[in-house]
Amino acid sequence: MNNSLIHAFFVGRAIAEIAYEQLENGVTNALSELGKFDAEQRENLRTFVDQVAERAAREEEIAMQARTASTGVRVGSQTEDLQATIDELRAEIAQLRSALQVYRSRSV
Known part of the structure; x- marks a missing residue:
């Protein structure tokens, strides 16, 4: 009986260690995926903001050129x-x- 108790103790301990390692790997992987997702979303947001700023600047320049052409006045100097x-x-x-x-x- 003494051998079976010792054996049961070590089996239980091995189960606990393996379960802990698997839980640790699962949590680590989940946090890693969450970090990747966060980084991707930040990059997507930055790209979106850059595209919006580029388009706004382009549209503003087109509007200013059209305005300059219709009034004959150039921004910064007068014709x-x-x-x-x-x-x-x-x-x-x-x-x-x-x-x-x-x-x-x-x-x-």
């Missing part, structure tokens, strides 16, 4: 006199006002 640009804008406003008055008079 036309500022007063001439103001006069053109006032003329456009006057044309729009007269067109709006014509439209309103037809509507009544």
